[in-house]
Amino acid sequence: MNSYRLLFESEYEDVIEKLKSERDRNITGYYDLPFDSIKLPKKDFQEIVLIGIGGSSLGTRAIDSFLRLKRKAKKIHYLDNPDPVAFKNKLSRIDPTNSLFILISKSGTTLETITQFKALLHYFNLDLSQDAKRFIFITDRDSALDKLAKKYQIEYFSIPKNVGGRFSVLSNVGMIPLGLAGYEIEKILYGAKFFMQRFFAKKETTILKKASFLAKNWQQYPMNVLFSYANELENFNKWYMQLWGESLGKIDAHGQSVGLTPITLIGPRDQHSFLQLLAQGPIDKSVTFLRIANFEEDLLIPNCSLPYLESTDFINGLTFGQMVNEQAKATMKSLKKRNMPIDEIILPCINEESIGELIVYFELLTSSVGALLEINTYDQPGVEEGKRILRETIG
């Protein structure tokens, strides 16, 4: 089901050609990532400590949370936001003697990441020379971090220069930690490859239809809501938020500020929060419903009736997963009546292939919208100003 109006099919070809041209001229390297193979290092450890922020951790977290049920895997501690309370709390739960420390920074000098790393070395009494085997660095070739790795013979992995953080989850950035944690990364990449090929073979024209609608009507619908009906998708929502916001909030080829604002919700929970605004507020949002058709380890709602509460019994005998899906469908129907632009993504189940497909779906959608908006989808020049002011103030 898809309520986006069909625009001009003739444009689809143009968008695909633009994306192909980005790929062939190496404007961005993310299109090729699912076709690469990842070589995992051999390491002996019990838990992983991942130090990285933004694109260096959001994708890994998205997949890790989504596949939680299938985890035969080693735990990953994420050190992302340098909040003092959270950082201290995490430090107290890490056993440094049994941990592998994976430091991820594309530029090699990300302030929050390097600062946390230095604090780790200090508070855990780690030494780069003696403890070299307990570190892995993932960074751009020839970055400062790359040089540091070489100096101390720390194992390191590179990120293709033309793959930005938010498009890098299927590179070493995500695949090394997830692979080391025990996930079947080849299946994730298989799902990603499968979808990428179908798109370029013009078999996923829904993406083009949707991109075309969103780009043409961005001033009427400047907000795009991703309404995900599963706790397991909460970190995927955060990954999408970066991908969408950082890629599509730009100054376009004509010098005009354009921007599509991502908003993320979790269902059914946020039916008790944000839904009222969708139901009666201005129609300035498109909404994508994302749900999981089958939860492998679902739970039955017992056939139990309580005095005075019989009005809730109509749901008895369904599973929790079915209830969540029915709530998504009902909410979607209620919003369709308002003529909101709505579409739906149904994942068959929670597995590696489906998260691989889902990631590529949103990456290709982002690229398609960006191409139609005539912006550079892959840079982020706007974040430099704050960094400059910070250095001026403190430095």
Next chain:
Amino acid sequence: MNSYRLLFESEYEDVIEKLKSERDRNITGYYDLPFDSIKLPKKDFQEIVLIGIGGSSLGTRAIDSFLRLKRKAKKIHYLDNPDPVAFKNKLSRIDPTNSLFILISKSGTTLETITQFKALLHYFNLDLSQDAKRFIFITDRDSALDKLAKKYQIEYFSIPKNVGGRFSVLSNVGMIPLGLAGYEIEKILYGAKFFMQRFFAKKETTILKKASFLAKNWQQYPMNVLFSYANELENFNKWYMQLWGESLGKIDAHGQSVGLTPITLIGPRDQHSFLQLLAQGPIDKSVTFLRIANFEEDLLIPNCSLPYLESTDFINGLTFGQMVNEQAKATMKSLKKRNMPIDEIILPCINEESIGELIVYFELLTSSVGALLEINTYDQPGVEEGKRILRETIG
């Protein structure tokens, strides 16, 4: 610091009068909550299981997370979203023999809440008669749940009829579980009362200035970003999201859909995600920076320098808390250069009084904007349609 343009001071009086009138005519009862005293029941238990969704748990969670550092308290398990994976996972971590189950539903028949409660009874083999002492119900007087409590002699607490879920955290809804968990609720209420009195004594006119700006320019700035620089405020962000979205997305007195859309960020993390959109996208958002001036248990950034990474050393010797605050200030400055409407809320530290004040600040801001938009800030008629469709489909 506050960059909202001053509008007409003569209007301030009008808004305060409108709010006073809401209070005196009992349109909403939340203005009185900080002046009530809460009587905690005597219960013997190790952990709390709170079953409630939306306004029945968001406020409690916001305070619980914010005060985490000060917790001498008993753990609270939250059963909110009925996601099967998350629900099963939580069940496995609850020890039913040592837990107090607090069931919160204003209407008494919230589907997700009652369903999870029935599943708890079933899977933990609990019995309403025999185990009555292990339950507490918090609900509207004469609701179905209230009747169930009476039937089985379960201890219950009521919610004032004229206090909606999203405005109820300072009532029994939040204060009973937080008090039982060991937090000093009288201090939370003291902070709330202090701020409420100052507002009605016309000593908090910033709120009126801000409300007036937001209401008059809502079409130019339909999105309001709360950029909170602390992990401890992540659940506060969610509470704000419900308060703002559900209160201010409405059909107004003239039949027009109005709506201010809440967007929440965590800093510095989301400087690596959403900031690019703020920095170069359309100026269609106001931004409120929320930060904590002093983290009681702060952590020093060690005076450590690594080869090639010297460019990050300018931050050495600061604490993590200072770094986070400096990043907030630098980002704010960079956005001010774009003439975005920006304001700043600085909490002196993490304690009970400051979260009490903060809650009332946002509640009064919401009421003031609602009054100026000529909407009913306190109802949520738009969420009924989806519920109706669900019943029709399954029932």
